[in-house]
Amino acid sequence: MGDQTSGPSRRGALAGLVGAAGAAVAAGCTAPRPRYTRRPATVRTSPVPAPKAGPAPGVMTLFDDEGFNFSGLWALGGAGQGSADAGEVLTAVNTINKAGLSAQTYTQTFRRLGDRLTKEPGNARPDAETMRFRALRAAQYYAQALSCVLGSEDPGSEEALYQAGRGAWDAFCGLCDPAPVTDNITYESTPLPVWFFRPDASGRARPTVILTNGSDGQNVDMWTYGVRTALDRGWNALVYDGPGQGQLLFVNRVPFTPSWEHVVTPVVDWLLARSDVNRAKIALAGLSMAGNLTARAAAFEERIAALVAMPGLLEPWLAFPKQVREILAATKDETNNVWNKEVAPKLSRTDAAILKTRFEPFSVPAMLAARQGKLFTDFYTPAKLIQSLATTNVVSRIKVPTLVLDYEFEQFYPGQARQMYEALTAPKDYVRLTAATGAQMHCSPMAPQQHCEVVFDWLQQTV
Template sequence: MTHETNGPAAWPARRTLLTAGAGAVLATGCSRSAAAPDLRASPSPSGTTRGADLTPGAMALFEDPSYNFNGLFALGASGAGAAEVGEVLTAVNAINKAGPSAQSYVTTFSRLGDRLMAAPEGGRPDGRTTRFRALRAAQYYGQALFFVLGSDTPGDEERLYRAGRAAWDRFCSLCDPKPVTDRVPYGKTPLPVWFFRPGGSGSRRPTVILTNGSDGQNVDMWTYGVPAALDRGWNALVYDGPGQGQLLFVDRVTFTPTWEKVVAPLIDWLSRRPDVDTGKIALTGLSMAGDLVPRAAAFEPRLAAAVAMPGCVEPWRGFPPEIREILRPGKAETNDIWNKEVVPSLPEADAATMKKRFEPFSVPAMLAARQGKTFTDFYTPARAIQALTVTDVVSRIRTPMLVLDYEGEQFYPGQARELYDKLASPKDYVKLTAAEGAQLHCSPMAPQLHCEVVFDWLQETL
């Protein structure tokens, strides 16, 4: 773990930090022509460029880096009760035996979710058993959801989302205390929220708003923050924003570049609660939300602290150059290149990856993917992704910020450092490493360590 700071607070002494080698990032670049780019050889939300180098031994669940990366998230979630090691490894063995494919992955994990939502055979589960079976089911439905667009049944996407959401809601209904649920006004489509509180008094407490990325589910926010917050006496707010969860899969609302307009009504809602210390509201962002959080912090002065996990300033650069080069100034020219030169020679697995990556930015792309088709309008969602660039607004940030980075970061290599260098506010930079088992995007095998770093910093900062 490497660490840098320009803030006045000293890092806790127990965090004597290891120095990682400079430039420990994954190579980008593709091995095919622009007409048929190999997305799996470049940063993508479901694969790594040199994943085998950084996922040795027990971390190598599948030969295919896309399945491996997602499987690691399921394994890592076991520390928070959001998965079971034996269940995950049994599913991995079943998928490998059947032949790894989107279909075998979806079928195996969705059936596992179904099994956990039913009562255990021959047993009479109490509330706690039912609760954590539902939490694990939410994880497994999320695993299936991630690959469903590449399966034989892409039209099952909304059904799988609803199954995972039902599992999450069952889990929440059995928590003690139950999270407060509400619909926070936002444009024409309210934001669903789950407000978790520690037991005990209703005194005012620090509160963390946990922000998901472009393809995460509510269960991931449990793994990456809720228990860590509650254990420290904090409140935690989980929500679906545009392009996420219910707003994407059901309400069909895509991402917005003005994330401060999403965060502001959440803070308004929190500020009306007697159990929230309004001077200690923090915002964290996982995966692509490492771009959304700096944007919100640049325009929302009520935030007391912010964490980008990892730091990101331009999500469009997370696509390989061959994909970015398709985008031209004109819509007609761009879509001509996409439909006539790229799509006809795009391998099936790469087409599925593009469908997955573009759907949070385009309802037509999502609906086409659910019909087993590749979207025809590349230009509009590509411009929407470009609009998320925050390079020009980072200098406005006055909120103290922690920027996380990861050895072997696949999607946004170098961008965490770029964000950190541009910040003029009190700031810290921490790079999690392979020596700690915390390598790769969002440290999928080390979410507990991840939370320790984040919440130690939040405690020190606030």
């Protein structure tokens, strides 16, 4: 940073903005049955309107805090896909607000809800279908607790909380009919766990979508945003944990990589070895930050038939406000000196917890420090890794038809979907989901069914 930016002014700018950054990196439709073509689509050129005041522009407010509210809406939205129950979520919201909203009350309430659902209900002997969807909802609620655990009074329980959610997910999968095929795919020195869902066990070769999570999503989100819809439409769906996600992050301690094609290529290899996969019809979809990761993969992996970026984005680093990005200086020593002496000591507990959560997928030392209740001391290394995820220079290499989603009131990556769309040279389409149908904000948290309808209508016509 230049000398013109003093430490005190930088700290002052950070106050009140770091929280927005945490929300920014956390996490109406066009015509109901849009027509898609393989030629560049005509898109609206008017600017994205500024968000309305309040934590949830145009939708219900569950919590006064924008970040917590988005998480709550995300959980509530899963009700339509069976990965949450509206009554359970709203009761949890009331419990949290009555106790006083905090990372502690949020984590504790959703963890207890997950614990309750992993047990048999006391009023009846449940059948397998009841226990299956109780397990899926438990996975959702554990994921909600996991998202805030580093700001709670027990950050050291993070891995155990992840394992609880993973256990619920695996229990759900084991009760599916047919159960997904599970495997560990070779990736460098750490296997990638995969779950391969099929509509039935007939062995028929079907189109397949590879569903890719973002920076802090869990497998249950892939059910909500693709698996269920894929199965209903006769598609296979593959879910996997990549570097910086799920098992690879919380257990194997492997952070994100900018070379996502090295992750997707062995997944494609695995699919192509199966007789129940149509080799010419393998699509790749990325949710949240994976809109960036999958674009990188599609630029180099030529066996993909189509790409869906949900949303399109080019530079995840820009999700942090300028004042946070300006901490990153030319050298590691200079950066970390500013971070440790001028910025970190002045962060509030809330802002520190947000940055711990947002940086841990990019730095194992940051994750381990956070589990001990400490703030990371090396800002430079994870910041450079996040910065390296930029795909600005490779998007033009993508050759396959691509659908770019955008969202009215996109609070995390505003403007980037349109920028990605314009940078593409492949056949492309652009769809903006809007507040007119309750599908606004990042990834349409209140409208995952609409979201999936748009994606799979396009995939059906394109692939």
